[in-house]
Amino acid sequence: MDMTAETILNQLLVEDIGFGDITSQLLVDERGTASIITKEDCILSGAEYAKYLFDVRGADCHLPCHEGQRIANGTAVLTVEGLYRTIFEVERTALNLLTRMSGIATQTRTLVDMVHEVNPHCRVAATRKTVLRYFDKRAVITGGGDPHRFRLDDLILLKDNHVKILGIREALTRARQFSFSKKVEIEVSTVEDAVTACKCGADIIMLDNMDLDTTRNAVEAVKKISPGVLVEASGNMTQENITAYAETGVDIISLGTITHSVRAINMSLEVV
Numbered sequence: 001m002d003m004t005a006e007t008i009l010n011q012l013l014v015e016d017i018g019f020g021d022i023t024s025q026l027l028v029d030e031r032g033t034a035s036i037i038t039k040e041d042c043i044l045s046g047a048e049y050a051k052y053l054f055d056v057r058g059a060d061c062h063l064p065c066h067e068g069q070r071i072a073n074g075t076a077v078l079t080v081e082g083l084y085r086t087i088f089e090v091e092r093t094a095l096n097l098l099t100r101m102s103g104i105a106t107q108t109r110t111l112v113d114m115v116h117e118v119n120p121h122c123r124v125a126a127t128r129k130t131v132l133r134y135f136d137k138r139a140v141i142t143g144g145g146d147p148h149r150f151r152l153d154d155l156i157l158l159k160d161n162h163v164k165i166l167g168i169r170e171a172l173t174r175a176r177q178f179s180f181s182k183k184v185e186i187e188v189s190t191v192e193d194a195v196t197a198c199k200c201g202a203d204i205i206m207l208d209n210m211d212l213d214t215t216r217n218a219v220e221a222v223k224k225i226s227p228g229v230l231v232e233a234s235g236n237m238t239q240e241n242i243t244a245y246a247e248t249g250v251d252i253i254s255l256g257t258i259t260h261s262v263r264a265i266n267m268s269l270e271v272v
Contacts, residue, residue: 155183168193234255
């Protein structure tokens with residue numbers, strides 16, 4: 001596990017424990033075993049982070065399941081042994097991560113499977129609309145999706161406001177001069193602007209809030225100019241319309257709902 005994950009996990013734990021779990025102080029030397037049980041089918045994500053939280057507080061944690069595994073309702077995804085007061089002080093932080101990350105991974109896998117039925121090369125990508133960015137995007141990867149940008153320094157992404165200030169040509173000219181090592185993506189809202197962006201050397205063209213017919217026309221237009229340019233569809237993507245957008249031939253479909261509106265998987269910690 002990398003230092004970024006460890007740092008964030010310790011911060012989350014300290015934030016929840018505060019000066020100590022005063023309820024669990026009633027349990028002095030009592031020891032035992034507890035398991036985290038899933039109450040619905042899911043794609044498991046975040047188990048190693050939950051294990052770290054228990055381990056760092058001195059409990060002995062075991063993982064019978066692995067990251068990305070399809071888990072059936074009623075399965076124990078984690079078992080922990082130790083002082084009950086230690087187990088209970090970690091319980092909520094561990095569950096918050098497990099249920100959220102598994103929810104993201106499960107929804108992502110559903111969307112990826114839908115998209116790949118009609119467009120096998122198309123990627124389902126997240127956005128930066130997240131609560132726990134590091135863990136949310138890890139869960140997207142577990143579900144078979146693409147994390148897109150982890151941070152602002154991953155990619156030069158020219159959004160609509162950048163274009164309003166500089167215009168397409170000037171924005172792309174400045175971006176291309178910045179660094180040869182960074183890909184440049186630009187957001188457009190018309191077929192004409194997509195063509196201009198392609199001719200000006202954009203690596204990735206994001207089609208923002210376009211309807212299906214306009215998206216299809218934009219893909220055809222830019223691919224005629226530069227077959228290697230990547231085309232991303234974004235804006236108002238849902239489980240109901242994602243297959244139709246995949247059929248337009250786009251290379252990437254990005255949507256914020258898999259992270260900002262995730263439904264957590266139902267899990268609970270139960271004393272054995």
